[in-house]
Amino acid sequence: MSGKSQNHISKLKHIRSGLAIYQTGRSPYWYVRLWDPVAKKYVRRSSKETSRIEATEAAVEFADSYRKKVDPSMAAAKDRSFETYARKLDAFNKAKGGNERSYSDGHKILFREGDGLISYFGKYDVGKITAGEMRDYLVHLDSRRPKPLANSTKAKQCMMVRSVLRLAFEDGLIDKLPEAPKLRTVDKPRVTFSEKDYKKLMTVARKCAERGDVVRGVKITHKHVHLFAFIVHSFLRPTEKELFGLRHGDVEVRSNPAHLVIDVHGGKTGFRKAATLSFAVLLYKGTYMSMTTPDPDQYVFMPEYKNRATAIATARRIFNHVLDQAGLKFDTNGNARSPYSLRHFAFQARLRGSKGQVNIYWLAQNAGTSVEQLERFYLKNMELSAQQVQNLQTLGDEG
Numbered sequence: 400m401s402g403k404s405q406n407h408i409s410k411l412k413h414i415r416s417g418l419a420i421y422q423t424g425r426s427p428y429w430y431v432r433l434w435d436p437v438a439k440k441y442v443r444r445s446s447k448e449t450s451r452i453e454a455t456e457a458a459v460e461f462a463d464s465y466r467k468k469v470d471p472s473m474a475a476a477k478d479r480s481f482e483t484y485a486r487k488l489d490a491f492n493k494a495k496g497g498n499e500r501s502y503s504d505g506h507k508i509l510f511r512e513g514d515g516l517i518s519y520f521g522k523y524d525v526g527k528i529t530a531g532e533m534r535d536y537l538v539h540l541d542s543r544r545p546k547p548l549a550n551s552t553k554a555k556q557c558m559m560v561r562s563v564l565r566l567a568f569e570d571g572l573i574d575k576l577p578e579a580p581k582l583r584t585v586d587k588p589r590v591t592f593s594e595k596d597y598k599k600l601m602t603v604a605r606k607c608a609e610r611g612d613v614v615r616g617v618k619i620t621h622k623h624v625h626l627f628a629f630i631v632h633s634f635l636r637p638t639e640k641e642l643f644g645l646r647h648g649d650v651e652v653r654s655n656p657a658h659l660v661i662d663v664h665g666g667k668t669g670f671r672k673a674a675t676l677s678f679a680v681l682l683y684k685g686t687y688m689s690m691t692t693p694d695p696d697q698y699v700f701m702p703e704y705k706n707r708a709t710a711i712a713t714a715r716r717i718f719n720h721v722l723d724q725a726g727l728k729f730d731t732n733g734n735a736r737s738p739y740s741l742r743h744f745a746f747q748a749r750l751r752g753s754k755g756q757v758n759i760y761w762l763a764q765n766a767g768t769s770v771e772q773l774e775r776f777y778l779k780n781m782e783l784s785a786q787q788v789q790n791l792q793t794l795g796d797e798g
Contacts, residue, residue: 406423406424406425407423407424408421408422408423409421409422409423409424410422412451412455414455414458414459415459415477416477417433417434417436417462418431418432418433418434418458418459418462419431419432419458420432420446420451420454420455420458426445427449428445428446428447428448428449428454429445429446429448429449429450429451429454429457429458430443430444430445430446431443431444431445431446431454431457431458431461431462433458433461433462433465435465436522442465444461446458446461463476472523472524472527472528472532479524479525479526479567479572480521480522480523480524480525481516481517481520481521481522481523481524481525481528481563481564482517482520482521482522484525484563484564484566484567485509485516485517485520485521485563486517487566488505488509488562488563488566489505489506489509489510491566492505492506493506496665501667504555505559505562508555508556508559509559509563513543514539514540514543516536516556516559516560516563519536519539520532520536520560525563525564525567525572525573526567526572526573528560528564528577529577530577530578530579530580533556533557533560533577533579533580534580536556536560537553537556537557537580540553540556550582550583553582554579554582557579557580557582558579560579561576561577561579564576564577589739589740589743589776590730590734590735590736590737590739590740590743591730591736591740591743591744591747592727592730592736592740592741592743592744594748594751596727597631597744597748599725599727600627600721600722600725600727601624601627601628602725603721603724603725604619604623604624604627604721604725605621605624606724607619607720607721607724608620608621608623608624612720612724614713614716614717614720615713615716617713617716617717619717619720619721621685622685622686622700622701623714623717625682625685625686626642626700626701626714627718627721627738627741628678628682629642629679629682629683629700630642630738630741630742630745631741631742631744631745631748632675632676632677632678632679632682632745633659633661633673633675633676633679633745634673634675634742634745634746634749634762634765634766635661635663635673635742636667636739636742636767637711637714637738637739637741637742638667638711639707639708639711640663640664640665640667641663641667641767642700643698643700643701643707643710643711643714644664644665644698644707645661645663645698645699645700646695646696646697646698646699647687647693647694647695647696647697647699648695648696649661649662649663649664650662650683650699652680652683652684656677657677657680658674658675658676658677658679658680659674659675659679659680659683660672660673660674660675661673661674661675663767667767668767668768671764671765671767673765673766673767674765676749683699686699686700698710700714701713701714714738715737715738718737718738722736742766746762746766746773749762750762759773
């Protein structure tokens with residue numbers, strides 16, 4: 400005759416994640432069952448209490464004491480855990496809106512399965528995370544990959560750790576934010592065009608439009624050519640929030656000198672008013688019938704596509720077709736060009752065209768970037784102007 404073992408659990412009460420009390424037929428006492436996340440196993444102890452209420456109190460006391468002894472870095476209470484504040488940060492970023500790609504990238508860093516920040520730091524006490532702990536995390540990331548992550552990628556992980564801890568700092572749980580590990584980063588200049596290559600690109604683009612080249616069922620027209628030129632004369636990013644989100648109601652034509660003032664909604668740096676170069680006025684007026692007033696709610700470029708992601712993908716395919724036809728798909732260092740290369744060229748061309756007179760701070764502000772970004776990424780490998788070369792040859796007056 401078979402029967403249940405005396406060790407069979409007859410009563411079980413969950414107290415909190417990883418902690419429970421239970422009874423068996425062997426003893427009148429309640430037992431404590433605690434999950435050890437470091438050893439990856441359950442720890443069991445008798446509470447020496449027959450009362451469920453008193454056993455619960457004993458279990459909580461045991462769990463807090465045990466975790467402090469096993470790993471003092473672990474949070475004794477859930478409201479002090481890294482995971483709690485990581486989820487708060489994610490909810491805050493989602494609620495405030497703004498750049499969807501930026502939110503998505505941050506969300507992935509937090510919730511990436513296996514080695515995301517919550518997976519690694521989730522149970523940590525927010526006050527116990529140091530630069531050394533972050534450094535150990537970066538070593539952990541590299542150990543899971545065939546080759547080490549780029550330092551710029553590692554820096555993003557550390558920035559997100561500090562963003563989570565900043566919330567805990569604001570709540571008074573920690574006295575100061577830990578420094579991030581020092582990482583040597585190598586700036587990669589943005590891919591661009593030389594003056595000669597840009598002129599060739601636009602010449603070939605016009606020929607493609609005149610021939611009526613077809614790319615994936617879409618006929619290339621001069622409006623596509625004007626779209627590419629507009630990037631150069633407006634400094635707008637070729638994204639859904641900037642160039643492809645532009646509606647006629649966002650554009651105002653002004654004079655003295657001729658230019659457009661554009662309301663940029665939800666760009667990478669938030670809302671801004673941006674002024675264009677004079678030629679952008681002609682490009683803009685070519686997007687609608689003369690002697691008419693455009694619908695303010697209609698998109699300026701490629702309005703036939705209600706889905707702006709489709710418009711971006713179509714424009715990119717047309718741009719790549721023109722690059723292939725012109726033999727300009729790659730720069731001299733083998734880097735692939737993209738529509739963004741037109742914006743990069745715009746910065747360099749503006750500085751060369753002004754012979755160094757344009758105010759670089761105003762240029763950066765107008766384009767929704769910073770002087771540091773311009774100097775580090777866009778202007779580092781800028782083609783020398785004739786004026787720069789001439790200046791290098793200058794001799795001083797003989798006394």
